[in-house]
Amino acid sequence: MRIGELSRASGVPVPTIKYYLREGLLHPGELTSATQARYGEDHLERLGLIRALAEGAGLPLARVRTVLEAVDRPPSSPLELLASVTEVPGEDDLDRSEAVALLQRLGWDDVDPRSSSVLALARALRSMSEAGFAVEPEHLLALGRAMGSVAEIEVAGVPLDDPAAAARYVVLGTALVGPVLLALRQVGHVHASLQRLGG
Amino acid sequence: MRIGELSRASGVPVPTIKYYLREGLLHPGELTSATQARYGEDHLERLGLIRALAEGAGLPLARVRTVLEAVDRPPSSPLELLASVTEVPGEDDLDRSEAVALLQRLGWDDVDPRSSSVLALARALRSMSEAGFAVEPEHLLALGRAMGSVAEIEVAGVPLDDPAAAARYVVLGTALVGPVLLALRQVGHVHASLQRLGG
DNA sequence: TAGATTGGATACCTGCGCTCTCCAATAGTG
DNA sequence: CACTATTGGAGAGCGCAGGTATCCAATCTA
Numbered sequence: 187m188r189i190g191e192l193s194r195a196s197g198v199p200v201p202t203i204k205y206y207l208r209e210g211l212l213h214p215g216e217l218t219s220a221t222q223a224r225y226g227e228d229h230l231e232r233l234g235l236i237r238a239l240a241e242g243a244g245l246p247l248a249r250v251r252t253v254l255e256a257v258d259r260p261p262s263s264p265l266e267l268l269a270s271v272t273e274v275p276g277e278d279d280l281d282r283s284e285a286v287a288l289l290q291r292l293g294w295d296d297v298d299p300r301s302s303s304v305l306a307l308a309r310a311l312r313s314m315s316e317a318g319f320a321v322e323p324e325h326l327l328a329l330g331r332a333m334g335s336v337a338e339i340e341v342a343g344v345p346l347d348d349p350a351a352a353a354r355y356v357v358l359g360t361a362l363v364g365p366v367l368l369a370l371r372q373v374g375h376v377h378a379s380l381q382r383l384g385g
Numbered sequence: 386m387r388i389g390e391l392s393r394a395s396g397v398p399v400p401t402i403k404y405y406l407r408e409g410l411l412h413p414g415e416l417t418s419a420t421q422a423r424y425g426e427d428h429l430e431r432l433g434l435i436r437a438l439a440e441g442a443g444l445p446l447a448r449v450r451t452v453l454e455a456v457d458r459p460p461s462s463p464l465e466l467l468a469s470v471t472e473v474p475g476e477d478d479l480d481r482s483e484a485v486a487l488l489q490r491l492g493w494d495d496v497d498p499r500s501s502s503v504l505a506l507a508r509a510l511r512s513m514s515e516a517g518f519a520v521e522p523e524h525l526l527a528l529g530r531a532m533g534s535v536a537e538i539e540v541a542g543v544p545l546d547d548p549a550a551a552a553r554y555v556v557l558g559t560a561l562v563g564p565v566l567l568a569l570r571q572v573g574h575v576h577a578s579l580q581r582l583g584g
Numbered sequence: 585t586a587g588a589t590t591g592g593a594t595a596c597c598t599g600c601g602c603t604c605t606c607c608a609a610t611a612g613t614g
Numbered sequence: 615c616a617c618t619a620t621t622g623g624a625g626a627g628c629g630c631a632g633g634t635a636t637c638c639a640a641t642c643t644a
Contacts, residue, residue, distance in 0.1 A: 242512025313441020
């Protein structure tokens with residue numbers, strides 16, 4: 187497959203493919219001469235993946251790159267893998283006490299309070315309070331339990347036998363299932379409103 | 386309060402406040418002369434709200450504006466309200482059959498299949514399949530049930546007696562609780578991984 | 585052999601979210 | 615009352631992200 191064909195097959199414009207090549211998101215094709223390269227099915231798949239992560243999951247290209255790198259060269263431990271997808275740099279000096287207290291009540295105290303996921307939680311809680319929006323603690327706890335069961339379902343689906351497949355599952359799942367969850371929640375809002383308020 | 390004071394109190398630079406004023410995110414202060422205006426506590430609150438929605442929830446300013454408009458002038462029906470926060474324009478011609486089938490199995494068939502929330506779900510599912518990522522139907526169903534209980538908890542918290550408070554709750558909750566849910570899911574991933582794989 | 589296509593490099597463009605600059609009209613201060 | 619700092623308002627500019635467009639010489643295809 188040459189670049190034009192790849193473009194037609196994927197629906198991605200040639201200049202954009204060239205851009206992705208430059209950015210290292212897409213591996214270069216096999217050069218057959220100075221001005222000719224050959225692309226394969228894997229490039230087509232990869233393009234679909236890039237578009238799904240960027241457009242679908244709304245990840246910035248820099249994050250897409252780290253996700254793809256994690257898929258290509260999976261870190262040894264699953265936790266490292268998770269970190270590679272979710273880690274977002276930011277201020278480290280932030281009051282995590284509310285987050286930690288919540289984790290305590292959820293019985294998740296095996297999680298390192300200094301991990302980036304706890305940081306993300308602390309940040310999200312702070313944003314709420316800064317907006318002058320409060321959720322009752324028992325509601326928050328219930329939300330935590332619901333999301334815990336979501337996480338359990340997802341982790342249960344990880345194929346442990348094949349490390350490469352596991353990496354792919356964790357990385358893509360984390361990024362791509364998120365929007366599905368939020369959409370399900372939205373539909374759930376509509377359903378619950380209809381139930382509570384009547385048509 | 387004059388603009389400099391508002392800036393100091395909120396931590397938002399004066400030019401940025403002026404920008405928000407120009408963009409209509411922040412209501413103009415009460416003019417006391419041609420070159421002097423007075424701002425109140427409400428402006429300070431509003432600024433916190435804008436920052437929380439923009440930085441915290443990651444909404445683009447255009448969406449922040451529609452959210453704020455919905456808070457200011459609440460649409461009559463709660464469903465309309467929900468739509469004003471979540472609606473994202475996009476292609477309408479999209480295969481919703483998988484989404485609809487899922488809703489059927491969840492028992493949510495009171496939801497209009499043409500609503501924007503179902504569209505969002507269909508889009509998210511398509512992104513997954515375009516990335517070559519599949520979730521087993523029963524897992525998807527379980528995720529749907531979990532998110533349904535999330536939605537139920539949230540809707541149960543809406544104060545029905547005061548329409549203005551209800552609007553505020555729905556609009557802000559939808560935008561601000563999302564990141565909290567995703568963060569809880571992340572922490573849940575870590576916890577579940579530790580449980581399943583051991584330290 | 586002529587026209588189209590390609591790899592590769594560079595320049596350019598668009599949208600977003602600010603940030604800077606200016607100005608004339610005040611407001612506060614001594 | 616003079617004088618400095620601050621303000622409202624408007625316009626231009628800037629830095630980043632994510633592409634597009636242009637050029638070129640080499641090569642493929644007809």
